[in-house]
Amino acid sequence: MSRLPFYLIVGLLLVVGIAISVHRHVQLEVPWTPGEQRQVWEVEALVNFNAQGGPVMVDMALPTNQQGYRLLTENTASPGYGLAFLEDERGRRAQWSIRDAAGSQQLYYTVQLLVAPGSRAPEVESPPLRRDIVWERPYDTAAAQVIERAWGRSADAFSFARELIRDFGDERQGENVRLLLTQFERSPLLVRLLNQAGVPAREVSGLVLEDGRRRQSLTSWVQVFAEDEWALFNPATGARGRPDNLLLWESAGQAVLEVQGATNSRVSFSMLTHNQPAAAAVRNQLADDTLLNFSIHSLPLEEQALFQTILLIPIGALVVVILRVLVGIKTSGTFMPVLIALAFIQTTLITGLVGFLLVVAVGLVIRSYLSHLNLLLVARVTAVIITVIAIISLFSVLSYRFGLNAGLTITFFPMIILSWTIERMSILWEEEGPKEVLIQGGGSLLTAVLAYLAMNNPWIRHITFNFLGVQLILMALILLLGNYTGYRLLELRRFKPVTED
Structure with missing residues (x-):
């Protein structure tokens, strides 16, 4: 029979398992090792205004996932205010509302941002060109001459924007520019001139992140679009590109803060940075409550803790397969050592x-007495189970009385499995003798210890819990081992006389 379908299945499992794991590492930035640290920025926005004794509506722009930064959590502190998070063509915004407010008011918004250098910039649609630009005299003539001068020294939209901004610098500032600056702010004026020249552009607001800074304000930047690309320009220097420490707070060309029913509104920002484990930093993203989210992190914490242990079982099973198929170690029960290893994880090894x-x-001693009673199998195993429960209870009480709290963890042992183990060893003793009992018992303990060492490894626990594709890889390896028909290592002893001859 052809083995091609078998190897195709194994190859498919390997490819899919590796692809899923790499995707989680690259796209979701789940780390390969448990000890990695990630930088997280915590930014607080403080909104101040004076309410006039009536209804108040506050509308503030919010940051989004962007190149270099990913949102983790966001919180607000606004006692007495209604709050809604909106997302439309104006971008993400927070809207506070209250029926009656008077005097000085303060609203807080806090966001945690993960520094993610590998994250991609979101797709940004080009804003429509403004066709309703009207200049009063003599500003219309000055604007036309400024555009004509920069246009002649440029080759495309981006170089035109650079030259236009440089003409507003102190060194190249002409009379026309100085005249326009007496009537308009620099950033809105640059956007106005770019739109008049047929170049889509808009003003966006960014926050320069510096650790420990307080009461900081947003800075204006000019976003220029051309041929499905966009570039960010510093309106003060004309430098193109987005600095690594710049967080775009408002990127839709809208007002950052709009307040109705109040005066003297303003927003200021404070920021801190700290490091935290990478696994914790990305946990919120993996736990997004969506219908198609199949991540373990989307489950409640109690179930996550349960699955963290369950997902270790295939590792223990792989150890059993290797030791039985390749090494030839005999165990009492096929996967009993895996369950004992799980108990070791709870109780510690010693x-x-x-x-x-x-x-x-103790169970073997009592089982030897039960064998003289000539009981049926089911009754005899049931008696052994009750005996094991009694033994564990007695040892737990004695441990507590003697102050050995570690002995209380013996209750984590699987009692049914222990009972069947005692039953098998007792029958084996009667049929094969004590030597075979020692061989299988010792093999079971050795396998359980090795499985415990593998399953309790921090890196393996991290990989199996965070990368479900590893389960497919383990399945492929076990299938390959199941296809092995050669000699086991312990069987090679039979050939020792041949080598001596």
């Missing part, structure tokens, strides 16, 4: 080993 040996030893 406590678990001592507790396991004590329970099994």
Whole structure:
């Protein structure tokens, strides 16, 4: 029979598992190792205004995911105010409302941003060209001459924007520019001139991030569009490009803050930066409550803790397959060592080993007495189960009385599995003798210890929990091992006399 379909399935599992894991690392920035740290900025916006004793409506622009930064959490503090987060053609905005307010008012908005150098800039649509630009005399003549001068020294939209902005600098500032600046602010004026020249542009607001700064204001930037691309220009210097520490707070060309029913409105910003584990930094993004989100992080924390243990079982199963198929170690029960290893994770290795040996030893003694009663199998195993429960309860009480709190964790052992283990070893003792019991019992303990070491490794725990594609890779490896028909390592002892001859 052809083995091609088998190898195709194994190859498909490997490719899909690796692809899913790489996608989570690249797109969602889930780290490969548990100890990685990520930089997080915490920015607080403080809105101040004087209410006039009536209804108040406050509308403030909010940042979005952008190149270099990704939103983690956002919170507000606005006692007595209604709050809604809106998203439309004007971008993301927060809207506070209250029926009656008087005097000085303060509203707080706090956002945590993950520094993500690999994140892509979102797609931005080009703003429509303004066709209703009207200049009064003599500003119309000055604007036309400023545009004509910069146009002659440029080759495309971006170079035109650069030359136009440089003409507003102190060194190249002419009479026409000085005349226009007496009537208009620089950034809106640059956008107006660019639109008149047929270049789509708009004014956006950015926040320069500096650790520990307080009461900072937003700065104006000019966003220029050409041929499905856009570029950011500093209206003061003409430098093109977005600085690494610049957070675009409002990028739709709208007002940052609009307040109705109040006066003297203003917004200021404070910021701090700190490092935190990368896994925690991306947890909120992985936990987004969407219908198509199949991440473990979307589950409640209690279920996440449960799955963190369940997802380790395939690792223990792989250890069992390797030791039984390739090495040839005999165990009492196929996957009993995996369950014992899970108990070791809860009890710690030394406590678990001592507790396991004590329970099994006492259980074998009692089981040897039950064998003289000639009971049926079901009744005999049931009696063993009750006996194991009694033994574990007794050891727990004694441990507590002697102040050995570690002994209380013996209750994590799977009692049914322990009972069947005692039953099998007792039958094996009667049929094969104590030597075979030691071989299978020792093999089971060795396998359980090795499975525990693999499953309790911090890196393996991190990988299995955060990259579900690893389960497909483990499946492919186990299928390959299941196809092995060669000699086991322990069987090679049979060939030792041949080598001596």
